[in-house]
Amino acid sequence: MTKSYEELPLTPISNEPSTVNLTGYWRVIRPIVDKSKCKKCTLCWKFCPDAAITLVDGEPLINLQYCKGCGICAFECPTKCIVMVKEGEL
Amino acid sequence: MRMVMTGNYASAYGAKLSRAEVIAAYPITPQTSIVEKLAEFVTTGELKAKFIPVESEHSAMAACIAAQTAGARTYTATSSHGLTLMHEVLMWASGARLPIVMTNVSRAMAPPWSVWVDHMDSIAQRDTGWMEFFCQSNQEVLDTIIMAYKICESRSVMLPAMVIEDAFILSHTEEPVEVPSQELVDSFLPTYSPEYKIEVGKALGFGSLVRPDQYMEFRYKAMLAMREAHDRILRVEQEFKHIFGREYGGLLERYRCEDAEVVLVTAGSVAATAKDVVDAMRARGVRVGLARIRAFRPFPHAEIRSIASKVEGIAVLDRSYTFGAAGAMYTEVKASAYSCPKRPVMKNYIAGLGGRDITPKILEKIFEDMLVVAKRGAEDEVEWVDVMGVPRRWK
Numbered sequence: 001m002t003k004s005y006e007e008l009p010l011t012p013i014s015n016e017p018s019t020v021n022l023t024g025y026w027r028v029i030r031p032i033v034d035k036s037k038c039k040k041c042t043l044c045w046k047f048c049p050d051a052a053i054t055l056v057d058g059e060p061l062i063n064l065q066y067c068k069g070c071g072i073c074a075f076e077c078p079t080k081c082i083v084m085v086k087e088g089e090l
Numbered sequence: 091m092r093m094v095m096t097g098n099y100a101s102a103y104g105a106k107l108s109r110a111e112v113i114a115a116y117p118i119t120p121q122t123s124i125v126e127k128l129a130e131f132v133t134t135g136e137l138k139a140k141f142i143p144v145e146s147e148h149s150a151m152a153a154c155i156a157a158q159t160a161g162a163r164t165y166t167a168t169s170s171h172g173l174t175l176m177h178e179v180l181m182w183a184s185g186a187r188l189p190i191v192m193t194n195v196s197r198a199m200a201p202p203w204s205v206w207v208d209h210m211d212s213i214a215q216r217d218t219g220w221m222e223f224f225c226q227s228n229q230e231v232l233d234t235i236i237m238a239y240k241i242c243e244s245r246s247v248m249l250p251a252m253v254i255e256d257a258f259i260l261s262h263t264e265e266p267v268e269v270p271s272q273e274l275v276d277s278f279l280p281t282y283s284p285e286y287k288i289e290v291g292k293a294l295g296f297g298s299l300v301r302p303d304q305y306m307e308f309r310y311k312a313m314l315a316m317r318e319a320h321d322r323i324l325r326v327e328q329e330f331k332h333i334f335g336r337e338y339g340g341l342l343e344r345y346r347c348e349d350a351e352v353v354l355v356t357a358g359s360v361a362a363t364a365k366d367v368v369d370a371m372r373a374r375g376v377r378v379g380l381a382r383i384r385a386f387r388p389f390p391h392a393e394i395r396s397i398a399s400k401v402e403g404i405a406v407l408d409r410s411y412t413f414g415a416a417g418a419m420y421t422e423v424k425a426s427a428y429s430c431p432k433r434p435v436m437k438n439y440i441a442g443l444g445g446r447d448i449t450p451k452i453l454e455k456i457f458e459d460m461l462v463v464a465k466r467g468a469e470d471e472v473e474w475v476d477v478m479g480v481p482r483r484w485k
Contacts, residue, residue, distance in 0.1 A: 005307035010187040010248055012308065013286055014295040 017064075023050070027069035029084040035059050037081035042075035044082060091269045096358055097260030100228040100267050101167060101253070102127035103194040104235030107275040108136045108191070109167035111282075114142035115152035118173060119205045120193075120261045121195040125166040147172035151179040151190075158188040158295055161287035163239065166190070169257065170197035170211040172279065183250045184219025184312065186297055189242030189282075190250040191235060196358070196409075197257040198444040207257040209358065210410040212386070213418045221251035221319055222386040224357035227324055228265040231255050233330065236270075240279050240326045246318045248284075256359040257445065270334055278333050320388045336482025341390035343382040344397065346372060350379030352460045353397055355423050356407040357383040360448045364407075367453040378457050380423020383419060391426040398427035403435045405456055409442045416472045437468045441475035452476055452484055 013082040034065070040058030052066040053073065061084070095103070101124045105113065113132070115125045131137035140157070144150045147168050154164040168176065173194050183190050194215075198208030206233040212222060223238060225231045231253060255261050288294065300308060324340050331337040343361070346368050347353050354364055361382040371378050381397055383390065398404060404427065408417025415421060420438035427433055439456050442448040452475060476484040 002303045003307070005310045006312065008304070008307055009286065010311060011185060011296065012300050012304075015293065015300045017293075017295070049221040 001058055010060050022065045022072055024052075024063075024065045024067050027064075027067060029048060030064070030087050031062055031067065031069070031071070031073055031082050032085055033060055033062065034081045034083070037079045041078060044046040044078045045080065047076045091214045091267050091271075093267055095228060095267050096123065096262050096264050097225075097228045097231050097255040098123040098195070098262065099127055100232040101255065102128060102131065103267075103269055104232040104253075105165040105191075106131050107232075107272060107287040108165070108236050108239045108279060108283075109163065109276075110137070110139055110191075112140045112142065112154065112157035112162070112164045114144050114150045114157070115166045115168070116144050116147050116150050118147070118169045118172040120197060121167045121169040121193070123174070123261075124193060124195075128165075133252060143166065147175045148179055151176045151183060153189050154192075155179060155186065155188055157185050158183075158190050159186065159288050160286055161282070161289075163282040164190050165192065167193040167195070169195040170199055173211045173443045174199065174214060177218065180215055180218040180220055180250075182297070184306075187248040187312070187315070189239070189248055191238045191242060191253065192250070193231070193235065193253050193255060195255050195257050195261045200253065202444070204444040206256065207259050208409055208445065209254075209441050210443075212252065212254050213410045213412070216387055216418065219249060219316070220387060221249060221316075222254060222360050223251060224254045224382075224383055224386060225256075226258065226338075226359055226361045226382065228260055228263075229267050229336070232267055232269070233334065233336055233338070236275055236279060237326050237330050239282075240329075241322050243282055244318075244322050244326075245285070247315050247322050249312070249315050249319060254358070259359040261448075268311060268336075274333060278330065280384070316388050316428060320390075323385055323388075338384060338447065339382070340393070340482060341383075341385035341388070342393035343384055344393075345380040347379035347381060347397055347401075349377055350401055351377040352403040352405065352457060352464055353379045353381050353401050354405045354407060354453070354457060354460070355381045355394070355419065356409075357386065357419060358409060360407065360409065360442060360453075363448065363450055364453050367450050367457065370450075371454065371457060376457070376461070377386065378461075386419070386422075389422050389426070394423050394426035395430055398434050399432060401434050403437070403460045405437055405460035406440055407441055407456065408446070409438045411440050418460070420472070435464045435467060436471075437463050438472040439475050441474065446476065453485055
């Protein structure tokens with residue numbers, strides 16, 4: 001919500017981290033994980049530039065609130081268990 | 091205590107008496123002795139401050155920004171190429187509304203390489219959102235630093251300021267300077283306590299991204315602050331006068347301007363010479379006056395207009411030149427005078443670049459030229475004075 005100049009501080013100051021911005025809304029392609037092919041190598045977790053992947057028993061769990069759909073995890077996955085699909089198609 | 095000291099030592103004493111808590115600076119001619127003196131104050135324990143020797147002027151300003159964001163009163167000093175290297179972070183300091191005070195020993199820009207006085211460096215920073223105060227004497231340098239902290243740190247202002255000394259003419263020339271006692275300065279300048287600062291246990295992010303729907307509101311606030319600074323400069327100087335007994339004339343010092351036919355507008359140390367010339371010409375019955383720009387930012391528009399509406403001619407002497415336009419002070423003065431119902435004839439004189447002396451003789455010739463121009467109009471609106479090879483009339 002926009003504010004009048006009188007309501008704003010002198011300079012932009014935020015008291016919350018940038019995680020309040022749910023950047024997952026930027027996404028146009030979405031990663032889908034086929035856990036049956038996952039070898040638990042954790043490469044997707046290491047490469048995700050947004051730290052949107054957490055590991056559950058060594059397998060990736062993608063946080064779609066922050067995943068921007070860059071596709072790096074799918075590119076790096078050696079078994080191709082992650083594939084990117086267009087939003088709205090699956 | 092009355093001491094004999096250079097403008098640079100006056101700067102160092104000004105920062106010390108203002109109890110700067112963090113000093114980050116990089117040495118550059120002719121500013122070096124400011125940094126040396128402050129390092130000495132810190133080493134001997136005379137000044138309780140953190141001294142950060144940095145690897146560049148960009149880093150010096152960045153360190154001041156960080157320390158000031160953490161709630162410390164900071165000081166730095168630089169000159170010419172050092173100042174222009176700071177350019178990016180100067181914008182940050184003002185946008186983040188950090189009341190940093192800095193001395194700039196105004197020096198020419200290279201090439202040709204020069205270490206002497208010229209205002210190009212300071213003038214080139216006019217759009218950074220910093221206040222700019224030009225000084226005429228070493229006493230004024232010391233006093234202006236103390237006043238600058240009080241102006242900058244006012245809740246309604248919260249903007250940084252640059253105190254400008256002319257290279258060598260002030261920086262390395264010794265003059266008697268009244269150094270006030272620490273108690274007196276403390277009674278004038280309260281400790282710095284900003285509304286927001288970085289604190290342990292209280293996470294805050296500074297300088298965040300702002301979308302187009304809110305950016306202008308922040309710039310608008312800075313604009314209002316700079317407008318407010320005009321009034322604060324005058325008030326703080328009156329408070330200063332009350333405690334220390336000295337004053338300098340607000341944003342625009344007017345010297346014998348009443349009933350003047352022609353007024354010379356300029357800034358910096360040359361104003362002292364010009365006052366002598368005004369006295370000599372007045373003694374002969376020639377009605378001339380001097381208006382010295384003390385604050386170039388905020389610019390004294392109203393003060394210039396009050397002079398412009400009364401005189402026949404205004405000569406503006408710039409110690410820098412904006413290529414493709416004119417002297418920056420001239421364009422500002424001319425813009426101010428435009429709204430006067432009766433506008434004076436105006437002419438710009440470019441002189442004293444790269445430390446060339448502006449002698450009383452040259453100033454007298456400028457006045458005499460302007461007295462003629464005020465009646466007949468100017469052939470050249472902008473004239474370079476005392477350049478070898480172009481009309482020798484200045485010799």
